[in-house]
Amino acid sequence: xxxxxxxxxxxxxxxxxxxxxxxxxxxxxxxxxxxxxxxxxxxxxxxxxxxxxxxxxxxxxxxxxxxxxxxxxxxxxxxxxxxxxxxxxxxxxxxxxxxxxxxxxxxxxxxxxxx
Numbered sequence: 001x002x003x004x005x006x007x008x009x010x011x012x013x014x015x016x017x018x019x020x021x022x023x024x025x026x027x028x029x030x031x032x033x034x035x036x037x038x039x040x041x042x043x044x045x046x047x048x049x050x051x052x053x054x055x056x057x058x059x060x061x062x063x064x065x066x067x068x069x070x071x072x073x074x075x076x077x078x079x080x081x082x083x084x085x086x087x088x089x090x091x092x093x094x095x096x097x098x099x100x101x102x103x104x105x106x107x108x109x110x111x112x113x114x115x
Contacts, residue, residue, distance in 0.1 A: 023056040035079035
């Protein structure tokens, strides 16, 4: 794919859009260890409202990345699908990049008036 292919390819834009939403990546990463209930996820993630977590889980389910499993009522758990697991590598790589270059990005932001 040429460098301009990313501009024209809807699949590439879809992938970038999936990772551009902060909560998508955070929730996928939080599910990497196996199925979790809503409250467990909210506690593990921290800083996310119940409403935003529910919206994020629905969006990830809609995109085939997360599966909602219903057990004995009211037990509902969420887990990564095989497709969702394929994003763990890119999320990990992006996190490693942020860890390595985050200070540089924050310094640039400060030079331009902060966040």
